[in-house]
Amino acid sequence: MSPVMLQKGIFPAEMMRQSVEYILSVQQEDGAIPWFEGGYADPWDHVEAAMALSICGEYEAAKKAYDWLAGLQLEDGSWWAAYKGGEIHNRERRETNFVAYIATGVWHHFLLTGDRAFLADLYPTVRRALDFVVSLQTEFGEIHWAVDSEGQPMRDALVTGCASIYKSLECGINIAFTLQQDFDCWRTARAKLGEALSNKPERFDRTWESKDRFSMDWFYPVLTGVFSGGSARERLQEKWDQFVVDGLGCRCVNDEPWVTVAESCELTMALLAAGEAGRAQQLYSWLHEWRDGDGGYWTGYVYRDDAIWPAEKTTWTAAAIVLAADALTGHTPASKLFTAVQLLDECLTEKLPEADSSREGAEVLVAR
Numbered sequence: 001m002s003p004v005m006l007q008k009g010i011f012p013a014e015m016m017r018q019s020v021e022y023i024l025s026v027q028q029e030d031g032a033i034p035w036f037e038g039g040y041a042d043p044w045d046h047v048e049a050a051m052a053l054s055i056c057g058e059y060e061a062a063k064k065a066y067d068w069l070a071g072l073q074l075e076d077g078s079w080w081a082a083y084k085g086g087e088i089h090n091r092e093r094r095e096t097n098f099v100a101y102i103a104t105g106v107w108h109h110f111l112l113t114g115d116r117a118f119l120a121d122l123y124p125t126v127r128r129a130l131d132f133v134v135s136l137q138t139e140f141g142e143i144h145w146a147v148d149s150e151g152q153p154m155r156d157a158l159v160t161g162c163a164s165i166y167k168s169l170e171c172g173i174n175i176a177f178t179l180q181q182d183f184d185c186w187r188t189a190r191a192k193l194g195e196a197l198s199n200k201p202e203r204f205d206r207t208w209e210s211k212d213r214f215s216m217d218w219f220y221p222v223l224t225g226v227f228s229g230g231s232a233r234e235r236l237q238e239k240w241d242q243f244v245v246d247g248l249g250c251r252c253v254n255d256e257p258w259v260t261v262a263e264s265c266e267l268t269m270a271l272l273a274a275g276e277a278g279r280a281q282q283l284y285s286w287l288h289e290w291r292d293g294d295g296g297y298w299t300g301y302v303y304r305d306d307a308i309w310p311a312e313k314t315t316w317t318a319a320a321i322v323l324a325a326d327a328l329t330g331h332t333p334a335s336k337l338f339t340a341v342q343l344l345d346e347c348l349t350e351k352l353p354e355a356d357s358s359r360e361g362a363e364v365l366v367a368r
Contacts (some may be wrong), residue, residue, distance in 0.1 A: 009330065019318040025037075026315050027065070031066075032083065040083060046065060049318075052322035053065065055332055066102070073125055079094060079099055093148055096136055096161065097158070103172035110178070119178065127176075134189045137189055137193065141193050141200065141203070144157060157205075158211065159205075160211070172186050173187055220270075222235055222270040222274055223338055251263075264286070264287050265287070268284045268324045269339055273338065273340065298317075
């Protein structure tokens with residue numbers, strides 16, 4: 001497929017519609033969105049796919065996805081790592097970044113629709129989820145990556161996971177602010193977590209080999225707003241040659257000849273967040289040779305062997321394509337979710353949506 005160069009105001013609606021149709025073809029009757037037909041669903045990637053549905057106007061399908069997740073929430077606010085066929089597929093652990101991500105998805109959907117009833121309905125689910133996650137924060141600011149099957153903390157932290165939680169806490173604060181609910185504990189937790197991610201590298205990867213070979217550890221703190229401006233650009237430049245393969249995309253890890261489409265899309269949005277629009281446009285333009293005829297995208301490509309691997313078209317990969325296209329073009333009111341910190345503050349005069357679920361979008365006054 002020819003390179004796809006996107007810029008502000010030019011959203012490839014037909015192309016993105018096909019990718020969303022692919023996601024819809026995999027979504028199950030109960031609302032679950034597994035990785036692919038016959039696969040399992042995990043809470044994080046399920047929400048990622050739901051966000052793509054919302055971008056392309058599939059609001060009812062997206063709501064069904066969030067309702068499915070809400071219906072499975074455990075008493076402590078968490079979810080198991082994976083589900084399949086209506087049953088728990090992985091009882092080994094409950095991961096904090098997976099649990100937190102529903103706040104990001106719910107806020108994203110509200111930005112697009114202005115649906116206050118949806119926001120109010122999902123707020124208790126978001127509240128329990130983020131309270132669970134914050135309960136696993138240490139005195140140093142990092143958040144344990146998971147609890148085990150018995151609910152005991154698995155005492156170490158992941159840079160990528162904590163960076164994702166940092167964005168989810170931002171979204172949770174915005175939800176609570178909009179609904180005039182208390183969010184002080186989340187604001188405090190977010191500040192402590194940001195400090196740990198910025199200045200306490202020793203608090204991560206303490207009990208296993210460092211995961212800095214993974215590209216997500218490199219760019220996720222930029223994608224989620226931990227670093228911004230010049231510090232974000234410096235961070236991305238520092239390891240650019242380790243992770244980016246010209247004409248192909250972003251490597252998943254720096255020691256394997258494997259580029260992955262989803263990581264490349266997320267890096268695209270991180271570049272936008274850092275003010276590198278030209279690089280973002282170019283990187284995104286390389287990815288579409290892995291698009292299949294049904295609108296799905298193959299997960300990755302091993303360039304040493306000229307081979308697609310794995311032979312899977314994951315729904316979350318198609319979703320990342322849609323999210324990046326929205327960010328590049330500014331197509332929807334949610335397009336800046338991953339390219340700017342949009343933290344509402346109670347001391348500001350807010351401009352919030354009217355109680356009208358039929359609205360195309362929602363405006364909020366935001367501040368860094």
